[in-house]
Amino acid sequence: MSISEKQQELLRRLPGVDHLIHLAENDPRLQPLPKSVLVRAIRETLAELRRQILEQPATADDRWDDSFDMIARIVQKASVVQAYNLKRTVNATGVVVHTNLGRSCLAREAIDHLVQIASCYSNLEFDLKAGRRGSRYSAVEDLLCELSGAEAAMAVNNNAAAVLLCLDTMARGKEVIISRGELVEIGGSFRIPDVMARSGAILKEVGTTNRTHLRDYQQAISNDTGLLLKVHTSNYSIVGFTAAVTLEQMVTLGRQFNLPVMEDLGSGNLIDLTRYGLTAEPTVQASVAAGIDVVTFSGDKLLGGPQAGLIVGKTAFLDRIKTNPLTRALRIDKMTLAALEATLRLYRDERQAVSRIPTLRMLFARRPELEGRANRLAEGLRALPGDRLAVEPIDLSSRAGGGALPLLDLPSCGLAVRVQGLSASRIESHLRANTPPIIGRIENDRFILDPRTLRDDELQLIVDAFEHLLTHSTTTQTNSHGDH
The missing domain is CATH 3.90.1150.180 (Aspartate Aminotransferase, domain 1)
Incomplete structure (x- = not known):
């Protein structure tokens, strides 16, 4: 791109960074700024002016010799630089x-408990009764078991992590049988086959996109099979000529061949939505009652809590999952645990959950x-x-x-x-x-x-x-x- 004489002249007339720093030292609006913020504001202001000269020369003005105008531009840019990137909307x-706006808003109880735990020390990994090191999962395990009917439970940082951790623990190096119609993409281009590959498990598809039968699973089972996996298609639906295997059928088949059965519910739900005029959505309690060995779901979708991946199921499997070295890398932090615990406590009284949790209220x-x-x-x-x-x-x-x-x-x-x-x-x-x-x-x-x-x-x-x-x-x- 050729540059005109006018553009060259305007570029030459732009003041230098050092000159503008000197001018800023005498302006009370800029004096309190940290040096790094001031320099960044000046450089970004100059970069915008250069871009304007090169891309839109007809709109470029020639007021840059006016120190008041330049300082005003820097003040405005500094306010942008100083502002938080993560903003309330x-x-x-x-x-x-x-999803783009932060998913679920937290209940007031969750916010209050989060602030208290974040601003003080806590018994995050300290057993107050025994006076020795404890487990962070104890903060929510009893609540998750109480609400879901499961034997054991834990929480990690999101549901993709929960799926990854469970597959790595239960089926690394083994085949995982899943219906072709359940190979979902869970957002941000994260796909079940990719998560499975990263876990070390071997994907084995059965059935077709719209119809999968029990015999499809039976015929696919071999000595290399490590797990039967069912994924709830919570972000899309196949309608029309369809067939799917029920949870009870999956559990019976797993027991017949001594194979664990896992279900990824995606957007976990603890309430029968049909009671409130909505379409039916599987509940965590129903999956546990059906005998599924391990169930994973999100904490920040229909549950209405913070981002978390929740794992509930049989003690034998949860004990193995908790001791997997990946667990530490995927563990949940104290602030998320605080918000999650307060959210789960609201579910003890469904009426309170419906009235207090913003996601359900909306x-x-x-x-x-x-x-x-x-x-x-x-x-x-x-x-x-x-x-x-x-x-x-x-x-x-x-x-x-x-x-x-x-x-x-x-x-x-x-x-x-x-x-x-x-x-x-x-x-x-x-x-x-x-x-x-x-x-x-x-x-x-x-x-x-x-x-x-x-x-x-x-x-x-x-x-x-x-x-x-x-x-x-x-x-x-x-x-x-x-x-x-």
């Missing part, structure tokens, strides 16, 4: 377990509650000055998300928002840049707000963001008219 998408929210929240938000938006904002109540469908309940549409109602002179994508990008960022969705060139995933105290945040959008976009239009 407002989820207006209607996707309850939103999934089970009824239309009157959603309409009330949508109406309050609409009133706030319509009260904003000017006539550029149009707010329309609409019916829509929310989603469970998080690789769970793929066929479930949650009937909801929300708002479609238009702003005169702005496309839906412009609205979306502006709100995404808000503090805190507000994440919605776009349908038919309308910006959609779904109240299912909104808290009552977040409604005013959205109103404030739209007020800023209206003011900012009006100012931009006015300035552009003035330039002409």
